[in-house]
Amino acid sequence: MTVVVQWTGWEAAQLGRALRLSIREYARQLGVNQSTVQKWRKRGRGIELRGETAEILDAMLRRCDDEELATFRAALASDGQLSLDDAGLGIALGPLRVISHKFVPVYIGEAVQALFETAKGCPVGPGGLKHRAVPADHPEASPESQLYLYACGVAIFHLIQPLKVSSLGELAAWRYQSYVTDLDWATSELQRLLTTEDSASEAAATYVLSAYLLEDSPWEGQHLETALQVLTTPSVVVDREHPAGARRLGDEVERALFVEGYTQPDTVDFGMQAVSLGLASWSGVTYHPLALERALPMDAIVALELDVQTLWALSTYVLDEVEAARDPVMPDEAYGWRWLRGAYSRLTAARPQETAQHQLMREAVLATSQLPDRLHAAQEALRESSL
Incomplete structure (x- = not known):
């Protein structure tokens, strides 16, 4: 203390x-x-x-x-x-290699149909949401990055960025600084893709969620667990109020966290002993495989987050419209409260072929995202609007 x-x-x-x-x-x-x-x-x-x-x-x-x-x-x-x-002075602070996955969703409604023509179909994720994809030409992201277009009216950028950094604080500062530029870029890119006649031509990105795959680091045991906690809740190693933007607090701050052991009570653990370390929080997800052949593929985490963030953006649109005393306008009559109920059921119900790791990961992400409560509220709002 x-x-x-x-x-x-x-x-x-x-x-x-x-x-x-x-x-x-x-x-x-x-x-x-x-x-x-x-x-x-x-x-x-x-x-x-x-x-x-x-x-x-x-x-x-x-x-x-x-x-x-x-x-x-x-x-x-x-x-x-x-x-x-x-x-404490002997604790290594890095380097570490991570693959950063960022999700930037924007609700654009029926304007999503204008982008479907050149998009390629994709396999549905755990929520069973129909979608297509086009390349996301982000200047600093890998060519595998995509803009996913969901028939329910959501566009979501998935930006993949392999990184090697010298410390957790350096990564955290980059994370917060890049969020600002990524939001501006996503908004500009969507407005460029949408025609001026589209009602969603003023669509604006408002938040970014991160998921990290920790590939390599100098830590083991308790220090590795502390590093995962900091990666998942990075605000403890940066000064976010600095006038020049988020700034790393320094070596001594990070070493103090390793010495004492840092645990954020709001994170949910979905790792499995001797197989993987995994944490989910409101601000993101971090995963580190210990046994590659038995660990979850990162694609499974990405697939879930794509559906979760899509439904979060859709639910937010519905609830914002209700708060503004307007009736939500869905891109198609098929996407009413019954459709939301079905998506919720698919996301939350265990599947016979689902492994224990998949189930733990899904439950952790849903719990920390608070999506179930938001979906229920959106369902009721649409039901009252006869949608």
């Missing part, structure tokens, strides 16, 4: 940032004035906090979850306040 021997305005301000609270909300939870929190940020170590204020901050620090605590520790380490023993 991290202990602050002497609280100053700087540590107090960093704790608020680790909790991702606004100045107003942080002050409310602490029971102090907003001006007090602002003074901490402005004067930093020029203010020493003692007595009741220090006790309140101690109590708030004890209530932090693992990710919040790791973020706070990272801030202390980046400022040289935490030191590592000799064992």
Whole structure:
């Protein structure tokens, strides 16, 4: 457990940032004035906090979850306040080789039909969703990258990028920085492909989900498990609020995570002993085969994510329209609430030919994506709209 021997305005301000609270909300939870929190940020170590204020901050620090605590520790380490023993200094930080898979979905409705003519048919995935594909000509992705076009009205870019990086922090910074450019690129590419007459010509990409295949690294045992946790929830090794964009926090921060062992409670483990390590979280999926001949092929994870992200984008469109007091307009009358119910059933029901690894992976991805609840809400919305 991290202990602050002497609280100053700087540590107090960093704790608020680790909790991702606004100045107003942080002050409310602490029971102090907003001006007090602002003074901490402005004067930093020029203010020493003692007595009741220090006790309140101690109590708030004890209530932090693992990710919040790791973020706070990272801030202390980046400022040289935490030191590592000799064992920590001997921990390798890299290099590592990964294959990055990014999924960038956009709901474009009936405009998807305009792109079907030049697209090639694809085998259906676990959700049984009909789709086709065209090459995705991304300037930094491999030629295998595709733009998948789903008949239900979703276009989803699948960008494949083999990478070799020197540290987890370098990969995490690249991840967040590239998300910004990938979203702009995906939006521009879709608008280029769609005609100006298409109602979806203003379609915009809003999020990216990552899946990593960790091919090679210097870690074993507990250190390898820690590395997978960081790959799955990378915010603990970067400063995402840096004015120049996401920035790696540094060697000492990463070594501290390896020394203490980092676990994010919101991740779901789908690995199998002596076969593979696999983790799923809200922000992505990470997989590392230990026995290649017995491990899941990455194609299985990709196929599931394509269907999950497609249904997420479709459900989001439906719910956004309802919140805006508009009736959803589906690309075809076939894609109503009954179709969504069928897709949900196919995604969640175990298949006789499905291996235990497939089942664990599917359950982990669905649980962390929160797709089932969203699908149910979208079904009800479409049912009420008589669709």
